[in-house]
Amino acid sequence: MAIPLTVIGQEIVRYCGTSTFAVGILGGVLNTLEFFSLRTFRESSCAFYLTIMAFSNIGCLGFSFSPLIMVALINIDVSNTSLFYCKFRRCMSQAFLGISMTCLCLATIDQYFATCAYPRWQRLCNIKLAHRLVIITALIWILHGIPYLMYFNLVLSSTTNTTTCTSTSSTFNYYRNYIFTIGIIGYLPIVIAGLFSLLAYRNIQQLAYRIVPLIRRDLDKQLTTMVLVQVLVCVFTLTPYTTINAVVTSVNLTNDPITQMKLQLVLNITLVMYYLYFASPFYLYLCVSERFRRQFIHVLSKIFINFCKRPTIRVNQVIPEP
Template sequence: MSSSSVSDEILKFATQYSLYTGCIMFSFGVIGNVLNLLVFTQLKLFRTNRCAFYITVESISNFIYQLLSITLTILTAIYGDDATGRFLIWCKLSGFLPVVIASLFSILAYHNVRHIVRRQLPIVRRKLDKQITAMVLMRVIAFVCLSSPYNAYRIYSINFPTSRSMPMAYAIIRLIQAILLSIFITNYTINFYIFILFSSRFRRQVKLVLVKKCWERWKYWCCRINNQIEPVNSETRNSQMESEENV
């Protein structure tokens, strides 16, 4: 098999890899970010917490980024270039912004830790601050680990571009780009999965939102449509949910 045919096969594999992983990441990201928004907006416990607000905003921005990233993935897969590499400012920002964002979350987490230690907070608030701090720290670690390889590659590719006149080297670079890009995009899909994996309290809160709030609300509307509304003591039900939120 000639080197030309091998490079063509590598390029074909890179194209298919980009498309499939892009669609998979997009699907998981939509599900995870929707669940994040449900939990952080439906539970009153999170509404007065600054870090929870930042996570909510990040989940919304992740939707926007995912739309952009899936578009760039398709462009890269079809044309072999997402056009961002032609802009030096974009490359520098894509290498610099992750450090800024990670530092911001680290400062917020450290600020929370100092407040937990110094202030005499209620037990419920103390538990929440510890939970959010642990979640944010795990998010920062994941962000740095998943962002660094692709950003390093982007900086390298701008300074040392590979010409199409070298088909084998170009094909290998394209494959590396596809793999590192898929790892980078994972950053914007895994918030919910990191939280639910490392926080048992968050798992209980997700269950509370899905079962006690969303499912019960859906049943209520179904019964209302069928004119089979059962009498419910709303005050008792709300107080019970609030107590379960604080567990």
């Protein structure tokens, strides 16, 4: 029974994970391209958070998800052979995960303030403040990665005689497994983003009764819809993996080998769902926002026109002297 469950888990990661990774990288690139191309998004603080989140999602898929797919495809984990990559991959993976989750929370909070009736709170939604908050966020998560550089090492197992990239500090392992994975990038962003997205949705329902410029009202509705759908997907994709991961890390529940195999199968399924969150934003925005679709077509047509333009060769009309 254990062998089929193991094979099923590997096949799920191999096929579903590879598809998720491919469409996620493509969607992240297109998302970043659109946000950077349009002035409307470049001047919006919420769109700036979504832009940084899109870039961070690419990093999450590249540093955190792709090594798992490589193991499922060819059974090779470079982090188990290179000390530099062992430390660097773990450090960058947690940084991109943290930045992505933080930007989601900042985007929902920003939309709550942007749709409030109080002008003083609306003034908190400015691009300069967004730039500062993102810089502070990036610095915090880079500093947070220092323990990963310190404690992760290549350890030779005495039982299997294989080298694995793992943490050598039991205290840091406890923090990483319970506080960081389950709390900081698990339930905490789900609660914060869920709460402020509901408050922003309540505010957006009252926009029609306020004297608000039409362009700003349309942009607020568009961004709030995009963020709200993103939060819904966040709840349904991140919660199962976070919960199962909490169960798997509980020693009392995983002593039985058969139970371990069953939990590992469920963990593989929820793992693909987890990274589906990082791969889905662009396609969600296309589905829920007609304005985003028009903007995307505009950006593509503009890029296509610029690409098709041929450089004109100017002919010198001056007749050279004999």
